[in-house]
Each structure stands twice: as structure tokens, then as C-alpha cells.
Amino acid sequence: MKIWKDFGEYILNLCEKRPINIAEVGVGKFTMVYDFLNEQEGVNIVKIDITPADETVIRDDITNPNPELYRDLDIIYSIRPPSEIQPHILKLKEFNDAKIIIKPLFNEDLNTGSKKMKLKNYRKSSFYIL
Numbered sequence: 001m002k003i004w005k006d007f008g009e010y011i012l013n014l015c016e017k018r019p020i021n022i023a024e025v026g027v028g029k030f031t032m033v034y035d036f037l038n039e040q041e042g043v044n045i046v047k048i049d050i051t052p053a054d055e056t057v058i059r060d061d062i063t064n065p066n067p068e069l070y071r072d073l074d075i076i077y078s079i080r081p082p083s084e085i086q087p088h089i090l091k092l093k094e095f096n097d098a099k100i101i102i103k104p105l106f107n108e109d110l111n112t113g114s115k116k117m118k119l120k121n122y123r124k125s126s127f128y129i130l
């Protein structure tokens with residue numbers, strides 16, 4: 001679907017650095033964006049969830065994260081994360097200098113407290129970035 005390809009392309013082009021280290025958190029069973037990024041050259045990407053759908057997903061509870069998983073990341077993104085974990089996604093920044101991208105279900109406001117993410121429209125896709 002075009003919105004997911006556009007979303008993946010935006011992430012891919014966000015940093016020129018290669019290799020680029022990316023994590024998708026709260027991936028669930030929806031791996032379309034992960035799969036697109038994983039096929040690209042110079043991309044190291046992991047998928048993380050508290051309830052891994054299979055053995056290719058790393059188990060971690062981002063409300064009590066394992067810092068090792070988040071060091072050296074350049075980009076962390078999450079698709080349709082529940083509002084209660086949204087502030088914890090931003091807190092992962094304490095382990096790295098990563099850009100954080102959240103794609104909500106609709107374009108609803110996020111639960112990120114005093115940290116205001118910026119709404120970005122890129123082609124058919126829209127999401128928040130900090």
C-alpha cells in the first residue's frame with residue numbers, strides 16, 4: 001500500500017549515514033514497513049514487542065527497557081502504538097540520539113506530555129516526528 005511505502009521511504013531517506021541502525025517498537029504482526037526497510041542496503045533493523053509474534057521479534061517491555069537494545073540507534077519508529085506506551089517511546093531517546101517517529105492510527109494527538117512531536121506529511125503518509 002502506498003502510504004506504507006511512502007512511510008518506509010521517508011524513514012530510509014531521513015539519515016544519509018550508512019549503515020543506519022533502526023528499531024521498530026510495538027511491531028505486532030504488521031511487518032510491511034520493517035520488511036521494506038530490511039531489504040534495503042546499509043540498513044540494520046530490529047523489531048521489538050512485549051509479545052513477540054515469532055522468533056524474529058525481540059522481546060522487550062519499553063516501559064522497562066533493556067538499554068542495550070537501544071544504544072547506537074539512529075531511528076526508532078512505531079506504528080499505531082497504544083497511547084499508554086507513547087511516552088515510553090520518547091523516553092528511549094535517553095539511550096541514543098535517535099529520531100523518533102510515531103505513526104498513529106489516525107492523526108489524533110499523541111500522549112507525549114510536554115514533548116511536542118511535529119506532524120509531518122510526506123506524500124500519502126502522515127506521522128509525528130521528534
Ligand SMILES: C[S@@+](CC[C@H](N)C(=O)[O-])C[C@H]1O[C@@H](n2cnc3c(N)ncnc32)[C@H](O)[C@@H]1O
Binds near residue numbers: 025027028
Ligand atoms: C495496537 S498494536 C499495533 C501493532 C502494529 N504496529 C500495527 O500497527 O498493527 C500495539 C503493539 O504494541 C505492543 N506493546 C504494547 N505494550 C508494549 C510495551 N510495553 N513494550 C513493547 N511493546 C508493547 C503490543 O504487543 C502490540 O503488538
